[in-house]
Amino acid sequence: MPDLFGAFSYTWPIYMVGVAAYGLGSIPFGLLLTRWTGVGDIREIGSGNIGATNVFRTGHKRLALATLILDFSKGIIAVVAAGIYGPDCAVMAGFCAVAGHMFPIWLKFKGGKGVATTFGVIFGFSWVIGILSGLTWITVVVLFRYSSLGAIVSISVAPVFLTSLLFFQRNGEIPIWLPGQPQHIALFSLLALLVLVRHYQNIRRLLQGKETAIFKRK
16 A cells, blocks of 8 residues: 655655546546436435446436446546556555545535446456456346345455465466456455445345345346
């Protein structure tokens, strides 16, 4: 993780990148798209969340897909662009992009739950971990029908996947060219914690058996 209290010559690019990534992450694409297309204020529909899952519940699948892609892009663009200035800047950008989505200043810090943007960050650092986490989300959602549960599980296992990847690479059991760095374990763990906190109401509803399924079984 970046040393935020180091020499100014080292820290100022990190802080600047963080501010830019926060600004990118704070763009509420779900809200903007639903307003521009006449659907209404997504904050007053369904769960009130500005993310793709709630947009999907409006019945506008194309809008939901567009929201998903744009929110995902915020994470991957932040990481890849900031990586030009070094790995520490990329880590800061990844964290701030997710924080911006969750706590956008434009919406009085009441944003989304950060799942798609977190996936973008994970893909930006390691496509193989991103694919494994994505497959985990699909598996959980297909089996249990809850998007929130899929998000919680898939994001939470990302640091576990990365730790396992590094372990097997060190033992020479899988190719070393598969992307993954030890310093990203802490970032993935922190993002997983944020996602869990943002899903506390979903967790409570899941435990009570009151969570809304994303689709019905035939």
